[in-house]
Amino acid sequence: MTLPGANDRPVGLVENEFASVSVRIDGDGNSARLRVEDLRTGEARFLDPLQLEALVHLVDERLDQLLDPSADRWRHDS
Amino acid sequence: MTAVDASEDLVAVPDGFEVREVEQFLFREARFADENDYDSWEALWTDDALYWVPAGGADIDPINQVSVIYDNRNRISTRMKQVRTGKRYAQAPPSNLRRIIGNIELLGGRHNDEGGVDLEVGANFLAFESRQRGNELWGGRTTYRLRRIDGELRLAYKKVVLVDNDKAIPTMAFLI
Amino acid sequence: MTAVLDDLIHPDKVHGSLYTDQAIFADELRKIWYTTWVFVGHESEVPQANDYVRKRLGLQDVVMTRDKDGEVHLLLNRCAHRGNQVCDDDKGNSGSFRCPYHGWTYRNTGELLGYPYNQGYGGKNKLELGMGKVPRVASYQGFVFGSFAAEGPSLIEHLGAAAGEIDRLVGLSPEGRVGLSAGWLQHKTKANWKLLAENETDGYHPQFVHGSIFGVTGSPIGALYSDSSTAVTRNLGNGHSENDLRPEFRKFDEPMRWFGTTADRVPDYVAAMRETHGEDAERRMIEGAPHVMIFPNLFIAEIQVFNIQPVAVGECIQYATAVQLAGGGELNKRMISQSIGSVGPAGMLLADDTEMYERNQRGVETLTPEWLDVRRGLHREQVDENGFTIGTATDETGMRGFWAHYKTLMEA
Known part of the structure; x- marks a missing residue:
C-alpha cells in the first residue's frame, strides 16, 4: 500500500495575474488523471483523460460560457 | 536560462575576508561615487569587471534584454573618459550626491573565471541626488563581488537593482 | 485656436508657449494624440495567441492583446463597471481578463463575458458593456499604431x-x-x-x-x-x-x-x-x-x-x-x-x-x-x-x- 499522493507527478504551476493553478498527474487511481488545484481557494478537482479530451474539442463559445463568473462559481444560489 | 547570479551557485564565504574591512571598502567605493572621484572609483575595478544595472526586473537576461547599464571593463573606461571631458552634459555639472549603504551581508563565495573564489556581498542603499532638474531619491539592492589582488580588495562585479526599475526613471548619469 | 496658431507658428520661428501652455497641451491630446495614428508597440511583443502587454497611448493606459485568431487589439485598461484598472501586470498570457474589484470578466477583445451573481442585473448577458477599445488599430511591418478617430486617413496614408x-x-x-x-x-x-x-x-x-x-x-x-x-x-x-x-x-x-x-x-x-x-x-x-x-x-x-x-x-x-x-x-x-x-x-x-x-x-x-x-x-x-x-x-x-x-x- 502507498500513501495518498505518493504516485503524484507534479506538472507545475500555471498562473498569471488572474488565477494561480497547480497541476499534478495523480496516480492513486487505477489509471492516471489530472489533479488541478485553485491555489487561491485551495479547491481542487480531478480530470480524467476523457474529460480532458472533451476540453480539447470544446467549441470556444462553450469555453467562454464557463468563464462567466455567474455560470458556476458565483451563482445567486451558491 | 540560468541567472548569471543564481544564489544556488554560491559556496561558503571564502577565507581571508573580514566584515569590517569589507564594509570599509564598500563605504570607500560609495564615497568615490558620491564625490565623482572617477579616477579612484575606476581603479577599484578588476580587469574582468562587470557593472550592471538591469531594467524591468532583477533577473533579466542581460545578453538578450536591454539594461540601463551593462558595462564590461572596457565600457567602464569609455564611460569614465566621456565624463572626464567635462562635456558629458548629463553629468556636467556633476550631480550632488550622498548615499547610505546598509544591511550589509556576506552572502557567500562565487567561483570566478580565474580559478579563485570571489566574496559576494549584498547591501541595500538609498542615494539622494540633487541637480538643477530637481532632487531624486534612488533606492535599491546592490550585489558586489570582491577579490583580493596583491593584498588589496578590488571590485569584480557590481549589480544594482533599483526598486523602481520597472518604471520610467530619470537620467541616471552619476555612478550608482 | 486657428488665429492663435497663426500667431504662434511661422515658417521660420515658433512661439515658446507651444511648449509650456497647459491649454495647448490639452488641445494636443485631443487633436493629435487622440486623433492621429500613434505608435503603441510591436506585434513581436505579443508573439503568441492570448499574449498581452500594457502600453501607453497619450495619457491612456492601454492593453495590447493578441486574440486567439491572431488579431491585435488595443483595449483601454478600465472596467466597464466602476472604472477600475483591469490588468495590473506589465504583461502576461490570458484569453480573458477578470477585474479584481467585482469579478467582471472580459474576453481579450474587450467583450464582457459575464459578472458574478447576475440576478442583480436581471440575469446573464443583460449589459451592453465592455472594455473600451482604441477604435482603429493597424500595423505596418509589425509596428502597431492606434487611432482614437473612428474615421480618417488610413495608417498607410498617414505613414x-x-x-x-x-x-x-x-x-x-x-x-x-x-x-x-x-x-x-x-x-x-x-x-x-x-x-x-x-x-x-x-x-x-x-x-x-x-x-x-x-x-x-x-x-x-x-x-x-x-x-x-x-x-x-x-x-x-x-x-x-x-x-x-x-x-x-x-x-x-x-x-x-x-x-x-x-x-x-x-x-x-x-x-x-x-x-x-x-x-x-x-x-x-x-x-x-x-x-x-x-x-x-x-x-x-x-x-x-x-x-x-x-x-x-x-x-x-x-x-x-x-x-x-x-x-x-x-x-x-x-x-x-x-x-x-x-x-x-x-x-x-x-x-x-x-x-x-x-x-x-x-x-x-x-x-x-x-x-x-x-x-x-x-x-x-x-x-x-x-x-x-x-x-x-x-x-x-x-x-x-x-x-x-x-x-x-x-x-x-
Whole structure:
C-alpha cells in the first residue's frame, strides 16, 4: 500500500495575474488523471483523460460560457 | 536560462575576508561615487569587471534584454573618459550626491573565471541626488563581488537593482 | 485656436508657449494624440495567441492583446463597471481578463463575458458593456499604431513616404522581419514631447551634445552631421522627417560601415543577407538603417526604436529598445549591447540629449525672446527628384515639416 499522493507527478504551476493553478498527474487511481488545484481557494478537482479530451474539442463559445463568473462559481444560489 | 547570479551557485564565504574591512571598502567605493572621484572609483575595478544595472526586473537576461547599464571593463573606461571631458552634459555639472549603504551581508563565495573564489556581498542603499532638474531619491539592492589582488580588495562585479526599475526613471548619469 | 496658431507658428520661428501652455497641451491630446495614428508597440511583443502587454497611448493606459485568431487589439485598461484598472501586470498570457474589484470578466477583445451573481442585473448577458477599445488599430511591418478617430486617413496614408523607411529597416533582416522583443528602457524626461520630436532629426546638435562620446570613441558619426557632409535632411510629409545618411555611406561603399563595423566581423549575418537578397544585399548593407522620425512619436534611430509618450505639458517618457533582425545572427546581440551603451537613462548618447531637452524646457519657460528659431537652411532648401523638400545634414528642414503638419492637425 502507498500513501495518498505518493504516485503524484507534479506538472507545475500555471498562473498569471488572474488565477494561480497547480497541476499534478495523480496516480492513486487505477489509471492516471489530472489533479488541478485553485491555489487561491485551495479547491481542487480531478480530470480524467476523457474529460480532458472533451476540453480539447470544446467549441470556444462553450469555453467562454464557463468563464462567466455567474455560470458556476458565483451563482445567486451558491 | 540560468541567472548569471543564481544564489544556488554560491559556496561558503571564502577565507581571508573580514566584515569590517569589507564594509570599509564598500563605504570607500560609495564615497568615490558620491564625490565623482572617477579616477579612484575606476581603479577599484578588476580587469574582468562587470557593472550592471538591469531594467524591468532583477533577473533579466542581460545578453538578450536591454539594461540601463551593462558595462564590461572596457565600457567602464569609455564611460569614465566621456565624463572626464567635462562635456558629458548629463553629468556636467556633476550631480550632488550622498548615499547610505546598509544591511550589509556576506552572502557567500562565487567561483570566478580565474580559478579563485570571489566574496559576494549584498547591501541595500538609498542615494539622494540633487541637480538643477530637481532632487531624486534612488533606492535599491546592490550585489558586489570582491577579490583580493596583491593584498588589496578590488571590485569584480557590481549589480544594482533599483526598486523602481520597472518604471520610467530619470537620467541616471552619476555612478550608482 | 486657428488665429492663435497663426500667431504662434511661422515658417521660420515658433512661439515658446507651444511648449509650456497647459491649454495647448490639452488641445494636443485631443487633436493629435487622440486623433492621429500613434505608435503603441510591436506585434513581436505579443508573439503568441492570448499574449498581452500594457502600453501607453497619450495619457491612456492601454492593453495590447493578441486574440486567439491572431488579431491585435488595443483595449483601454478600465472596467466597464466602476472604472477600475483591469490588468495590473506589465504583461502576461490570458484569453480573458477578470477585474479584481467585482469579478467582471472580459474576453481579450474587450467583450464582457459575464459578472458574478447576475440576478442583480436581471440575469446573464443583460449589459451592453465592455472594455473600451482604441477604435482603429493597424500595423505596418509589425509596428502597431492606434487611432482614437473612428474615421480618417488610413495608417498607410498617414505613414506616406515614411513607410519606405520602415521597409528599409526591415530590409536589413535576412528574413524580412524585425522584432522589438528586447524590452524597453523607460526614460522619464522633464520636457515637452515636441522638443524630442524636433531633436530626433536635428543634424545640427550631434557634434555639440555628443562631442564628448564621439571624441573618446573616435566615432565617425560626428562627421555625418558636419557642414561638409553629403547627408540630407528630408521632410517626408505628414510631419515625418529623416536624416538620410545614405549619400555618405555610398561614398565609402563599405558594407556594415553604417553599424560601425566591417563585413568580416559579422560573417554569419552578411552570409545570410547575401543568401536572401542576392546582389541587392550589398546595397542594403552599405546604405544601412534609417534615421527617421514618424509623427508624432515613433523614432527609428538606425538600430534603436523610440516610443515617445507625453505625461504633462512639461514631461514625457521615452521608451527605447534595440531592434532585433529576424535571422540577424550575431548582429542582434551586438545591437542590444550598443543600445545599452547609447540610450536610456544612463546612455552615453541619450542621457545627454535628455539633459538638453530638460534644459531646453527650462529655457522656454523664461519669457523673452519668446521665439524659437527654426529657419536654419530655409534659404537653401531644394526639392529632390521625388518632390520632397530637402536641406543639408545640419538644416532644420525636418522641424519645419513637423510644425507644418502640427499646425494642420491643431487647426482641424
